[in-house]
Amino acid sequence: MPAADQRTPGARWTPFFFLLPFLFFLLLFWVIPLVGGVQMSLHANGLGQAEYVGFAHYKALANDERYVTALRNSFVYTLASVVVIVPLALWLAHLLRATFRRLRPVLTFALLLPALTPPSVLAVLFLMVFHGRNGLLNQLFVMPLGFEPVNWLKDPDFILSGLVLQTVWRWTGFMTFFILAGMEGIPRVYYEAARLATGSRWRQFWHVTLPQLRPVLLFVAVYLVVDGFSLFSGAYVLLGGSGGTADAGLLTVTYVFLKTRFFDYGSASAISISLLPLMVLALLGCLFLRRRTA
Amino acid sequence: MSAQGKTQRGALSLLLLGPFLLAVLVPFLWMVLGMFKTNNEFFQPLAKAFFPANYEWQNVGELLEGKWVPFWDVFGNSLVVSLGQALGAVTLSATAGYAFARFTFSGKRLLFVLAVALILVPRQLFAVPLFSWVNELGLSDSLLGVMLPGVVTGLGVVYFTQVFRQVPEEYLQAARICGATELRVFLTVLPLVWPALLSYGMIHFILAWHEHLVPMLVLTTETKQTLPLALAKLYDVSQRTPQGVQMAASTFAVIPTAVLFALCHRKFKSSLSDMLVH
Structure with a gap:
């Protein structure tokens, strides 16, 4: 990061004056709950004064099949959403740039409508598309072709893909918007230079667009990963707050929620805390990429 | 690029965007139209009842x-x-x-x-x-x-x-x-x-x-x-x-x-x- 000015202007406490409100709320609503969470995870389940149990909850988790399933599902879900959404959004942004200038804002807005919709509404719309008998998909495609209607959301092989599809439907337009904004910020000179060097559009994309978009793509990927691990509302409405048939759609946050429903606050916190090392890894990855971009 | 080439490219892109736009917008259209439907109508096969028979504001009234x-x-x-x-x-x-x-x-x-x-x-x-x-x-x-x-x-x-x-x-x-x-x-x-x-x-x-x-x-x-x-x-x-x-x-x-x-x-x-x- 470029230092704006070597001499700190104003008094020495000036920057802290500006940081103070943020730091105050950070301490109050982030650090304290975090410490509380660690503490909770070391105590027996239940509200109020509970007995200290050490790492018992963590040990129990290691042998908890549902925990492993939830972790695996969250992981697959998050990875799949990034892998599908990023290339798709790049392609859509490219198409939007190639299409008529006047239509562009309307089309972009239409594509990102799902991102503006509360996830529970999305889940209901999604349910209407994938519903066993009355769903759009069965009615428009499966039944007219003479097949039996498929009960998508009861099928353990489909539930997780269904959740991924829901995320793709939700976020692709939004990410397209970011990428489009990024593309429009690339100075034209770069393209002109590339045009002189090579005529191929693909090469222009590879050597100019993609490297220039690296910060945007990094942002998009981070956003999707974080969102992937915090998905709650969509899965909650879609699967009625459970993990679905055979836990095929059990995600980490859903599992935390299921635990709290039975007041198992200790193990619920242990699940949350156990994810911290993963987050730290992600953080290091981001810092590493940022440095390479800079 | 010639003006004609540009129009062609624009039209082609629009065509390729079409399916995505439909996939996004149809459920929303259904949602808005669903507001006016009775329960009975809502669960009928879509081909018959995508649009409501008549636009009743009763549901909206009940909600508000x-x-x-x-x-x-x-x-x-x-x-x-x-x-x-x-x-x-x-x-x-x-x-x-x-x-x-x-x-x-x-x-x-x-x-x-x-x-x-x-x-x-x-x-x-x-x-x-x-x-x-x-x-x-x-x-x-x-x-x-x-x-x-x-x-x-x-x-x-x-x-x-x-x-x-x-x-x-x-x-x-x-x-x-x-x-x-x-x-x-x-x-x-x-x-x-x-x-x-x-x-x-x-x-x-x-x-x-x-x-x-x-x-x-x-x-x-x-x-x-x-x-x-x-x-x-x-x-x-x-x-x-x-x-x-x-x-x-x-x-x-x-x-x-x-x-x-x-x-x-x-x-x-x-x-x-x-x-x-x-």
Whole structure:
């Protein structure tokens, strides 16, 4: 990061004056709950004064099949959403740039409508598309072709893909918007230079667009990963707050929620805390990429 | 490229975009039309009944009267919480971002890394300890208990750090030469970055509007709840809410964020374009 000015202007406490409100709320609503969470995870389940149990909850988790399933599902879900959404959004942004200038804002807005919709509404719309008998998909495609209607959301092989599809439907337009904004910020000179060097559009994309978009793509990927691990509302409405048939759609946050429903606050916190090392890894990855971009 | 080639390319792209647009818009169209349907009509095969036989406003009426959920209370609560969160988050993030971008001080790197870490840890994971802490603060079942925790955002801090880095140093120097206090200098810079303030406020409003888990734990009284909670209640099969009412509520839930985005869309995009690539 470029230092704006070597001499700190104003008094020495000036920057802290500006940081103070943020730091105050950070301490109050982030650090304290975090410490509380660690503490909770070391105590027996239940509200109020509970007995200290050490790492018992963590040990129990290691042998908890549902925990492993939830972790695996969250992981697959998050990875799949990034892998599908990023290339798709790049392609859509490219198409939007190639299409008529006047239509562009309307089309972009239409594509990102799902991102503006509360996830529970999305889940209901999604349910209407994938519903066993009355769903759009069965009615428009499966039944007219003479097949039996498929009960998508009861099928353990489909539930997780269904959740991924829901995320793709939700976020692709939004990410397209970011990428489009990024593309429009690339100075034209770069393209002109590339045009002189090579005529191929693909090469222009590879050597100019993609490297220039690296910060945007990094942002998009981070956003999707974080969102992937915090998905709650969509899965909650879609699967009625459970993990679905055979836990095929059990995600980490859903599992935390299921635990709290039975007041198992200790193990619920242990699940949350156990994810911290993963987050730290992600953080290091981001810092590493940022440095390479800079 | 020739004008004709350009038109062809435009038309082809539009054609390729077509299926995606349909996939996005058809369910929404169905939602809006569903508002006017009776339950019977709603579950008929779509080919027969995609459009309602007649446009009845009964479902909308029932929703607004509060027959199923206290709709106006809930809608108002959601507006208050989301606006409050957005304002708070913009204020905290802009001031912190300004400090990161414009000053050197000890511990800056560490604090900045902490802000990035904040982005990466989803708040939903800490919902339980947060909930018990909010209880201890005496904020349980109050809108403040949902609003205040939501104002801390790593994304905002990182965003505004980037924004304030782009303000030319001359502006700040000029203000200082005129004898402005540091707070005054900051306030003079704000109008320069107002598209960024607006954009971030909008994004945060949208995220707050969608928040489900924390309000669900904190807010217990029905009239104090927010829209996503009321929606979940309407959708719950055991409540037997008519489908039309569900669709009406869903439509109303989309309107505020859609309007907000439509209004701010252009500013948001140009502020992003200026920033993302540099």
